[in-house]
Amino acid sequence: MNKFSKRRQVIDEKLLAQAEQFLSLWLDGEVSGEEFVAINPTREDRTLGSFKINLKTGVWKDFADTDFSGPDLVSLYMALNGCKEVDALAELEKQLSSKPTQPTTGIRKKKPKPKPEVISAPAPTGCHLPPDMHPDLGAPSKTWAYKTAKGEAAFYVYRFETEKGKETRPVSYNPERKDWQWKLPKLPLPIYNLDKLQDELEAAVIVAEGEKAADAAASLFPKHVCTTSASGSSNALKSEWAALYEREVIIIPDADEPGRKYAMTVAAELLANQSQVFIVDTLSLGWSDGEDVADHTDLREEWLTKHKVPLLEWVGFKQMDEVIVEAFSRLSPLDYDRRKEGFVEALGGVGKRTLDKQVNAAREKNSLEVEEEGDSSSIFPNEELWSEPVDGKVLITEIQSIIRGHVILPSHEALAIALWVVLTYQFRAFRVCPRLLVSSPEKRCGKTTLLETIQAICFRGLAAANISAAALFRSIEAWEPTLLIDEADTFLHGNDELRGILNSGHTKSTAYVIRSVGDDHEPKRFPTFAPIAIGMIKTPPDTLLDRSIVIRLQRKLGAETVAALPLEAENEYRSIRQKC
Structure with a gap:
């Protein structure tokens, strides 16, 4: 064995003695038995599972990329940093001389690549049906179709019953592959029953939390068009709510804190866009924790009329300042200026200057968040259009x-x-x-x-x-x-x-x-x-x-x-x- 090989062996043995600590600095992952399961920073896939490092031997391999493998931790360091063996050994000796508690300049923990844009489109007429089985979760217990305003299939939501409880998965159509994919379509998402909302423009609307609750509300209150948003109560703003603007809308949230926050988020978006919003305060009605409208099959139109409360009179309205300001900040400057007088009156005594200051601060915050998320246009400023006609x-x-x-x-x-x-x-x-x-x-x-x-x-x-x-x-x-x-x-x-x-x-x-x-x-x-x-x-x-x-x-x-x-x-x- 030459001196160089012996030096590598010594360094590798020292790394193995502290393998978990060093791997935690080099990679995003977790210990599973005698292996460290990590996200491979050289691949776009950001899920754990295929890339594993043996904590006892140092042997590593990504089973989804057979070319990405090696016999020891030294070779792993070289692969992650793109460096030669002599440089890797020199740098690792420095790292081993100090405790591996903080990432150092020699360790390049690669940033996740931005997720590629989802390729999706409404399913074309006559295309084959979406899958009836999930590769891991089996057959769904329930399926809901989200449609475009023209009635085309935008995507589906499948519900599965598992040992851990209910799980949902979206299915959308990929026009390049001409096949279905287990992904949400490109944002923003259409809301549930959008085609019905377009057909019945004069009908009042009920927003429930989740497809099951929306279907139940449609059965209980047939005079209304009932809708919801996909992807969970915390992602209401991933959906496009424009079909509800300037309409009468009643929100019936689940009887829990997530439901209350969902109601606030949706209500603020609709208030900013001149909808007449009512809330049914399910918590004050004494519903059990987590119950929704589907758990109360005896409800009728009279019950709805009795218990719907104008948004400005709802007890939760006083806690909505932040979400209301955020909703105002999403308006165009022109729409905001046109509606500002009404906003000031609705907020009860808030001065115009104060409201302007808060909205501008929210716009700046939103702009910074877009930049940090690596949005496709985030390297460019968000330009506001000139406010007057241009010659x-x-x-x-x-x-x-x-x-x-x-x-x-x-x-x-x-x-x-x-x-x-x-x-x-x-x-x-x-x-x-x-x-x-x-x-x-x-x-x-x-x-x-x-x-x-x-x-x-x-x-x-x-x-x-x-x-x-x-x-x-x-x-x-x-x-x-x-x-x-x-x-x-x-x-x-x-x-x-x-x-x-x-x-x-x-x-x-x-x-x-x-x-x-x-x-x-x-x-x-x-x-x-x-x-x-x-x-x-x-x-x-x-x-x-x-x-x-x-x-x-x-x-x-x-x-x-x-x-x-x-x-x-x-x-x-x-x-x-x-x-x-």
Whole structure:
């Protein structure tokens, strides 16, 4: 055995002696018998089960990815950190010299990858039926269909009776696979009986907590359309409640604290959107803990009329300040301003300034939460639209003025750029989206400055000084940005794959690439249709030149002057983005 191998063996033995502590720092997981079961940070699947490390031997393997395996904890450290053996041994010696109580810079605990967007659509007419068995839970005891306003099957909720109690699973249709999947569809979710709500616009509405309770309410109170939301009482806002706006709505919650919170959340959303809301206070009626309307089969319309209480008179209304402010913050600024007088009156003496302050704080909080969740648009600011009508000719002139203020170019090129910038906001409405090619014969002609200026005023400007083919189409799928690629002359020539993708994104009907994804290498279609500006010095390929609006810059003369681009250009020119 050489010294290097002996050194590794010694380190591995020390790691095994403290395996549980080190693995808890390296990975998200838990001890199960003589194994540490973890989430594999190299895979999108975020569930425990397939990736296991033996605590006695250090042997590790992901049974869902047979290539991800190794004989000891040293090799695991190397795989997690992407480092060579010599570097791993040096760093692990440092870690072993101190107690493994805190993660250190040498241990890279990878962040979970954002969950991919669910691909779903209403089930097409004539498609095969959804599954009648769950692979683990067996046959459902009950099934509920959630439909679109047109009556199409949006998704189903299955209920299963298990040893642990009831469990539910959603089933939606995947149009790419042309098959059903055990997933909720893309948010927001339709509410239960949406098609009936659209057909009976004049009927009063009852909101119950859960499908079973909604069905029971429909049987007991036939004059009403009864609905609920999917995914549990804590996820009411994952559903779209617009079908209930400006209608009379009676909420009958379960008789427990989760039911009370559900009623508050839904009531606040409806109050903010001018519904006439009533509450049946099931807790004060003496219902047993957790009971719902399905547990009281003797109820009649007279009972409902007697016990429904206007929301503003409900005892729970005084505890709704926070959820009401959050509901107000979800309104558009214009709707909020139109309804503010009524809100102030409903809240009983709250001043307008106080309400404005609270709503603005809630909007800021919501914006930060969206960023932390890694929403697909979270890297871009949420722009509010300009509050007044915009004169298109004046807007184009204003954009031209900004561009010519920072870069020397003729008026006709500034006009072309201004029109292209406006196109970035409406490109989906066109069959073709030309590239904007900014070229120059030499350095220091203003190419980068022009791209930075465009980034500050275009739709979702995303700058990159270098980009791979895969990053290009994945960025377009994730964010639908305006891509601004600088220094393209340093990596575009000879890169046939990247050039092909740039070319494909010019025409909407052909703007796709197909790649295999996931452990099963399933084919997936990625869109490439997007506005893209490219800056380069050398002459571009003919195929790209043919698809581009070409801007040719020259180095400015000594007598020519331009203004420096503001350090906070995106804030400086925010009004342009709002007007577009």
